[in-house]
Amino acid sequence: MSAVAVGARVPPGRAGRIWLRRRLATANRGREQLDRKLRILQPELQRQRIRAARSQEEWEGACERARWWTTRVAMLSGQDAFRHAAAPGPAQVELSWATSMGVTYPRSAELTVPPDPPEVLDDAAVVPAVQAAREALLAGVQAAAADEAVRRIEAEIAVTRRRLRALDDRWLPWLTDRLAALEISLEQAEHEDGIRLRRAVAANRAGATARAPEEGDAP
Numbered sequence: 001m002s003a004v005a006v007g008a009r010v011p012p013g014r015a016g017r018i019w020l021r022r023r024l025a026t027a028n029r030g031r032e033q034l035d036r037k038l039r040i041l042q043p044e045l046q047r048q049r050i051r052a053a054r055s056q057e058e059w060e061g062a063c064e065r066a067r068w069w070t071t072r073v074a075m076l077s078g079q080d081a082f083r084h085a086a087a088p089g090p091a092q093v094e095l096s097w098a099t100s101m102g103v104t105y106p107r108s109a110e111l112t113v114p115p116d117p118p119e120v121l122d123d124a125a126v127v128p129a130v131q132a133a134r135e136a137l138l139a140g141v142q143a144a145a146a147d148e149a150v151r152r153i154e155a156e157i158a159v160t161r162r163r164l165r166a167l168d169d170r171w172l173p174w175l176t177d178r179l180a181a182l183e184i185s186l187e188q189a190e191h192e193d194g195i196r197l198r199r200a201v202a203a204n205r206a207g208a209t210a211r212a213p214e215e216g217d218a219p
Contacts, residue, residue, distance in 0.1 A: 010178055017186060020179040027172050034164045037101045038157065044100050045153045052146035059143040062136040069129035076125045085126050089114045093141050098149075105152040106145035111138040 010016045073081050091113045098107035113134055 055143040059139040062139040066136040105149035
């Protein structure tokens with residue numbers, strides 16, 4: 001909660017008590033929701049971190065295999081083989097998304113590449129090199145998607161924790177303290193009103209008692 005919210009003006013008297021109780025109830029419900037959000041997102045973050053680490057390892061392994069095959073092609077067929085094996089168009093990446101507690105993040109990634117040019121099929125060394133390069137590209141895309149999922153969930157957890165700290169450290173204590181002070185003030189005011197009322201009743205009774213003999217003496 002902001003400093004403006006914590007410094008909000010409380011209505012006087014019983015209206016202020018209602019005002020504070022409602023906001024205290026709302027703040028407690030908000031805290032429960034934030035705490036529940038953290039309990040759900042933290043295990044999901046752990047799963048996504050494991051996924052990201054595994055994807056990173058797979059990407060590194062795929063890059064190593066692609067490097068081995070491209071070196072072999074360069075040694076056997078020369079640089080012209082790479083130009084002939086170039087795809088006729090760009091690869092397309094398609095992401096699927098998941099949502100958890102309001103956080104949307106990449107769940108998986110798929111890669112679509114154009115068909116191989118005819119020259120690729122004529123070179124026995126180029127075919128596995130092209131396949132290895134595609135596997136490395138797909139592994140890189142999947143690793144990037146996993147890293148993005150981790151980044152988004154971590155960012156949401158950080159925001160949720162800040163909001164929770166604001167409730168625990170500022171808003172809830174402020175509401176609780178103001179309500180307690182107002183309850184004491186209202187209780188004291190009610191006590192003083194009760195004393196004044198009893199005094200007024202006693203004074204009325206005393207006045208009635210004093211007037212009674214005079215009315216009885218009348219002829």
